[in-house]
Amino acid sequence: MKSLIPVSLLSSAVLLTACGGGGGSDGGTGQQPGPGPVTKNCQVSESQDVNWDALKNDNLAKLSDYNLFASSCDPTRDAHGGIAYDLNTPLFSDYTSKYRFVFLPDGQSATYQADDVFDFPVGTVITKTFAMPADTAHRGYDPQTNTEALIETRLLIHRDSGWVALPYVWNDKGTEAEYRPQGKLVDTKLVHNGAQQSFTYAVPDRAQCKQCHSYDDGDTNVFIPIGPKARHLNGDFDYGDGPENQLTHWSEAGILSGLPSLDQVDKVPTYHDEDAGLISGYSDEQLMAAAKGYLDVNCSHCHGVGGTAAYTGLQLEYWRDYDTGKEKHGVCKTPIAYDQGEMTYDVVPGDAANSILHFRMDTTNNQDSMPRLGRGVIHEEGVALIEAWINSLPAEACSPAS
């Protein structure tokens, strides 16, 4: 079994300045990160052996009990055999930074799927940590500063009975995460583009996790991962030796089998917040690809075949062709279970301001806002992308007369 040695992460340089009370936590539920050094008692594991048995069977009280990471304070690096990854365009989660790792049992690999999430073997663990930056202009988690505050780490574990999601919520000091199946509402502040926003960040409960992580084949309703699909992973990541294609890296590391030549693999273009300034320079084709990528990763797990909102008729998978599937993209389509009041169609080509899809992204009223879960603030850059996309679409029957 692992043994834990208490270790202070405090460096001597930090010690010199830490005396003035650089503590980052306000002690309440609110995460109040600010720049400056932090004093933490972290525990570093001597053993690098992941607690696989527990992962397969038990929901342990503390994240560190599974020994997935070297430090109890840092789920963003030094994973015990886990491979870090990123998505070309991430799902928006209230401007948090996300740190993802995938852990596979020794000698096993996931099977490549062209469109769907990879087929991971039983025993697979995916960790995803959400950290709130004090200011989105300064990202990057460092346990010795308060640039970002850890909020939650979600474990997706492929057990014998299927996938489960276990939410772990970090304490205010960021020294340990505790199992909270019921999730948690966290009063949060952040600065984005120079403006401070206050909102409630919702760590979903386990049943809420499944509302997005859900696939219904008509008979049964099963839990599935969302992100690890070929098109989202088909991009570069720096594992320490410069940028490298993630799929190639996974394949060479032996955790992915069946990867075809990369030119056969679909690829969602990257769109990050800093790219919003580039929108005006996008061609219509670039806009279409970027918007479809964004809608795919943010919406299609519900608004897609087998998803909990497939019945609405709005189905936004990246692979779905726009020109032959306009109605599935919401074009001139009336909602099936929603009355907006003034607006008629999900998407009115050329008129984002009268498109329900845009409206529901651009509000935090919880009667109207989409996605239903996991968004407490408006994603300004996402709204800008979708607005530009809708306005770029060729006119259709429901478009305003020119």
Place this chain on the structure above:
Amino acid sequence: MKLDKNKFVIGRAASILAPAALAMVVTGCGGGGSSSGGGAPAQDPVGYQYPQDMPADVAQKEIACGGEGAIELDANNLTDSAKIAFLDAQDGDVIVFPEGTFKLQDTLTLDGELSGNRVADVTICGQGMDKTILDFSDSAGDDGLFITNIDDVEIYGLAVTEAANNAIKLQHANGVRIHYTATVWQGEPDKGNGAYGLYPVESSNVLVENSYVRGSADAGIYVGQSDSIVVRNNIAEYNVAGIEIENSTNADMYNNIARYNTGGLLVFDLPIGNDKYGSGVRVFGNEVYENNTKNFANSSSNPGGVHIVPPGTGVIVLSTDDVEIFDNTVEKHDTLAVAVTSFLLADENVFGGDYDSVIADGWLPLVRNIHVHDNTISETGAAPNGALIQDMITLFTLTPGLEWPALIYDGAGEQLANTGALAGIGIGAYEAGDKVCFQNNSGATIGYPYDPATAATMEGPTLSPAVGTDFLDCSQEPLPAATLTFKGEMFGCVVDDTTSEHCEVAPL
């Protein structure tokens, strides 16, 4: 005559009264005016109490919730405590909400397939619908309770108030019993209120009884895309729609009070494209009165949304087959006591091509085999209004020889079918068993804008309005009672209810 439905221009002509057709009758019409809505005393916007006239057997019901092995939730930390109990729900669990008024911070979700095998037999109860009040006005979530993927779930003895979206939603449940439960949005009717109160959808074996629903901006009780349904002994007031059965089969709606809503009782079948279409609904023994509240639903382009409901309407059947409406008391409605209509009223272009795929999916815009009989109907039509039927109001009120009726049947779909215009979708002339029949409704007048016996033309149905008391006088076979199975026990009129009128078991 065989018409190509794609070329058949029903749109313009089928408009129940297109502007051209109306030109001759519309002269200086100032509109039907709208009802000031309500007619009932304003309610205290603070706090919640159920109506003083709640039947004694409901109001004074001894609620037993708890007992050995029950899971008692923590009154000091109710959101977390309830979430954990819902997440851990196992077969046979009884989850007990304490007495008191509580602010819940988030949607309480129970997914019975969260951990492998589907959970069955879960009870969620409180100490009474006026004693355990779950207030979601500060919740971060949209729905109040959301329960899904479960068999035999029972809810009683609690109230859910001020949810942002739906109060209690159940989806993919087989076996639902909701009783002695209230869902409430207080204050004046407001489109910002939540959509549905009690909301079982895509479910089967659903029993909703002895409950109270108020203030929904859509339907107070809405059972949709479901089968084997009994909704009885409830009070629905100040909702847009009091009680609605939609795209569902094998349903009984009886002994309810529906009052002060925009529309009292609705039986709808909408083109949802989800392979779930409705038929087989009985509506009987209900007290339906003063449903004159202005329509406060969000407007919408959905042609079948409840925003179309004309204020002051008692009972509406929209594009549903096999409906029997009998022995109801329907009184004091500004507009109509009973409206039976094809979907042409909601969308005149229903045969214009846009609906081809959903018609291929099994939906039909028609009403067939409808029997409205032995209802007590009075004081109807004092101030008919509603945007949907404004043309029809104008037609009846301004055409010499006509008057505004208490009961209406559009007749448009039947006229098209009888003329052979729908042969392209496999629909021939109405036979005796397809007819829409009105009998013995205490002398209430019946009107139609389109006489089913008149021939339609290539342009669409032919306007041929008439009003009388003995129109459409025919009879249909009684529909069978709806029954359902909950926890292995059968429920329904004449099954577990053997004392209500219409449900008595004849002595041997």
